Every structure is written in structure tokens, then in C-alpha cells.
Amino acid sequence: xxxxxxxxxxxxxxxxxxxxxxxxxxxxxxxxxxxxxxxxxxxxxxxxxxxxxxxxxxxxxxxxxxxxxxxxxxxxxxxxxxxxxxxxxxxxxxxxxxxxxxxxxxxxxxxxxxxxxxxxxxxxxxxxxxxxxxxxxxxxxxxxxxxxxxxxxxxxxxxxxxxxxxxxxxxxxxxxxxxxxxxxxxxxxxxxxxxxxxxx
Numbered sequence: 001x002x003x004x005x006x007x008x009x010x011x012x013x014x015x016x017x018x019x020x021x022x023x024x025x026x027x028x029x030x031x032x033x034x035x036x037x038x039x040x041x042x043x044x045x046x047x048x049x050x051x052x053x054x055x056x057x058x059x060x061x062x063x064x065x066x067x068x069x070x071x072x073x074x075x076x077x078x079x080x081x082x083x084x085x086x087x088x089x090x091x092x093x094x095x096x097x098x099x100x101x102x103x104x105x106x107x108x109x110x111x112x113x114x115x116x117x118x119x120x121x122x123x124x125x126x127x128x129x130x131x132x133x134x135x136x137x138x139x140x141x142x143x144x145x146x147x148x149x150x151x152x153x154x155x156x157x158x159x160x161x162x163x164x165x166x167x168x169x170x171x172x173x174x175x176x177x178x179x180x181x182x183x184x185x186x187x188x189x190x191x192x193x194x195x196x197x198x199x200x
Contacts (some may be wrong), residue, residue, distance in 0.1 A: 002119045005046055005076075006032045007039035007053040007062065013104070017052070017081075020108045027112065036060025040068065043076055049119050052111075055082045055089060063089070063096050070097030079118045081111060088138055088198025090129050100124035138199045144178040147171060149200050151191040 004021060006029050008014040018029045030046045033039035037059035043051055051069070053062035060068070066078040079100035080093055093101050100118040102111060103126050114124045140148070150160045157175070161168040175187045184190035194200050 002027045002050060002115065003030045003046065003048040004028065004115065005030060005039065005042045005048040005051050007034075007036065007042075007051065007057065007065070008032075008081075009034050009054060009057040017111075021052075021112065021115075024112050027115065034058075036062065036065050039065055043069065043074070048076055050077045050079055050115055052079045052081055052115065055080060055093075063092050063098075066093065066098045067096035077118045079115055079124070088194075090125065090198070091138060092198070101129060102126045103129075138197075139181040140178060140194060140199055144174050144181075145194070145200060147174050148178055148187075148191045148194050151175070151187050152195055152200060157187075 004027060006014060006018055006021070008017060011034065014032055014034065018032055021027050021029050030048055031042040033042050035058040039051065039053060039057075040060060051065065053065055055062040062078075062080050062082070066080070069076055069078065077099040078097065079102070080098055081102055081104055082089070083104050090101055100114050100123065102114045102124065106126070117124050146164070147160055150163065155163065157168055157171045160166070161171045164171075175190065178194070179185075179187060179190045182190045182193045184193055191200070
């Protein structure tokens with residue numbers, strides 16, 4: 001029996017996934033969670049074989065969860081199931097030690113098959129993502145990404161400077177560099193572009 005923790009912030013989708021996976025004779029959903037923090041707690045409590053998680057959730061994202069489990073040497077395999085067919089997300093998922101990345105619009109049979117393959121030690125990636133992933137390298141540094149996330153949250157340069165203990169001129173320089181790399185006219189456009197490509 002493959003023991004699964006399921007993390008998804010949309011309750012209706014979570015319930016549907018749980019019900020459909022429970023119909024599989026070799027899969028048991030041992031816990032569900034509606035945000036990343038609860039998902040981590042459920043993994044630590046239940047020690048599942050596989051964590052099936054969305055990317056964008058309150059608290060920790062699915063990528064945060066995967067990275068944290070990977071760093072801790074946790075044996076739980078991570079399967080991302082998301083609506084976001086963004087090459088940047090896939091690259092970050094691979095870096096975080098994710099074992100599988102599939103799209104929500106796949107039939108439930110494909111999700112169950114991907115889950116079984118991940119449990120068996122394989123890496124599974126939706127074919128439409130695999131090609132795109134190698135065509136779009138993320139040009140941003142970690143610091144530029146951090147600043148653009150703050151911009152996306154609505155922070156001003158002055159607020160970012162205080163939050164990250166940087167001079168305001170340093171914040172402007174980092175954001176100017178990110179804007180140039182992304183071909184953006186301003187910092188908000190740069191943040192939107194990076195987010196759309198899955199780089200934030």
C-alpha cells in the first residue's frame with residue numbers, strides 16, 4: 001500500500017483528489033492539508049511514502065516543502081500536481097528534489113500511474129513541460145528573485161531596504177539589473193514577468 005499525504009489549498013479539489021485516489025486498490029490517503037505548514041506537519045506525523053502537493057498554497061509553497069524535506073534527508077517522495085505549466089517552476093522543482101511534476105488537467109488514471117512510478121523511485125515529468133524546461137533558463141540571482149517577490153507583494157523600495165537590511169540605492173541597483181535581464185520597463189513589470197515564467 002502506498003501511503004500518501006495530499007496538500008491542496010482548494011477544498012473542493014482536495015476532496016476530489018482524496019476520493020479518487022482512495023478508489024485505487026494500492027493507494028491510501030493518510031492525511032490531507034490545505035496549506036504548506038499543515039502539509040509539513042502531516043508528513044512529519046504520518047511519514048508517508050509520497051507527498052502529493054500543489055505549488056501555490058498559503059504558508060509554505062509546494063516547492064518550499066520539497067526543498068525542506070530534501071534538505072532534511074526525509075525519504076518522502078514529492079509529486080507536484082499543479083495547473084502551472086511554467087518551465088521556471090519545473091526547474092526549481094528539480095532543484096528542490098521533487099520526484100514528479102504533473103498537471104491537474106491530466107486524467108486521474110495518469111495521476112495514479114505517476115504516483116506509483118514516483119513511489120517506485122522513478123522521476124516523472126509531464127511531457128509538455130519537459131521540452132519547455134530546457135528552453136528558458138532563469139537569469140535571476142537569488143537576491144534579485146527575493147526583491148522581485150517583495151515587489152510583487154506591493155512593497156516599496158524603502159520598505160524592501162528596511163526588510164532586507166539593504167541601502168535603498170542597493171535595492172534600486174538589484175531591481176535595475178533584474179529589469180534589464182527581463183526586458184521590463186519598470187520593477188512591477190519585472191516582477192510580473194518573473195512570476196509568469198515561474199521564476200519567483
